[in-house]
Amino acid sequence: MSLREVSRRAPRILQRGDSLLLDEGAPPTLNDLADALQFALGDGRIWFNDNRMVLMQADVLGALMAQMIQDKGTQHTRIQSMRIGWQEGVKLAHIVMNRFPQQDLTAALAAGPRLHTIEGYAKVTTRRFEFDAKRKTYHGEFHWTDSVAGTEHIRRFGVCDCAACWMQVGVPSGYTKTLLGFPVIFREIECVAQGAPRCLVVGKDVGG
Template sequence: MVGVNQNDEEYPMKAADFNMQQALQFQPQHGLLKLGDSRVIVMGIEAIGSLYQELFNVGDIIAAQVVMRRFGEANGRERARMVKDVFKPENQMEWLAFGPTIHAWEGVGLPKLAVFEHDAAAKKFRLLVEFKDSYLAEQYTRVMGPATEPVCWQLAGYIAGYCSEVFGMDLHCRETKCVAKGDPHCEFDTRPRSEWL
């Protein structure tokens, strides 16, 4: 799924050139839908609202946070590996740019990079993302009502997993603002795990 020039030579794809309509491989005769080599599904977001409700029914808020965060982190790592293998970004910043680009195409929400600081030698990292229209905040409030703390745990896990894979660091992401608790947008702050925990 890399780009091809007039001489049929492959070159790395840029995130700005990504088009999910062209990237998806529809195989209804096999019951498959793929993005690169990764099988994907189309699912209504109401199912996520039901998942939130069931996680609370069988556990508590801590259990729900842990499950959703781990699920998100595994998904973020897998997606970052797929992007590297299939689209072959030419550098880390281009690789990073695919994360929010794909999220916007998927309908997850609209992420905007607010702060980025990275010094590999000093092991310093900070990524601050403002996120509009989070489907998780929407579904949480639909099913559970207003929240008193951030609830987009799956997105926080995804961002941590994706960035950890791209930059080869053990990163942790916290949601510091959330629409579900009345903030104007969701906000995610990613730093080395040692700084947060």
């Protein structure tokens, strides 16, 4: 069932949501999402639902980002990384909608941080998110502990004066926008690459 159809049948459910009111057992739970990840060991394939995945060492990803910075500069690397993250977020949102069709949009949004954790980007702790679909408003705050991008950046370049988890920030932007149907931009307010103990990420609707 599409989100449009869900909205038509149960508009009150989709109008507003608050992570503080979420039933922790509402699907997709962390276990539900983990069950969707399958290893076809004899075939050389990893699947998340019907989407093929790959494993990559964090050190290799860090080396790739460092090479991009050296070749094209920080600004170019930041923009391209966020675009890649955005596309991943969009695809993850479609996977959740297809595998876990439901009327609880709050639970679908809560799956985003869980997926971020499963993929190994960071341990994500949701401080709170809330939205009003009718008014097209969203606000969310999240902690990322042991972020791959931030850790790799500081290992290669030392403490810097800017946040460095560019691709990771793009993921929730694409994911949340796809589910809600209006733009939501995530920004990294604090980053381990700046010397912070963990990353603080805040998402807001464009009007906010």
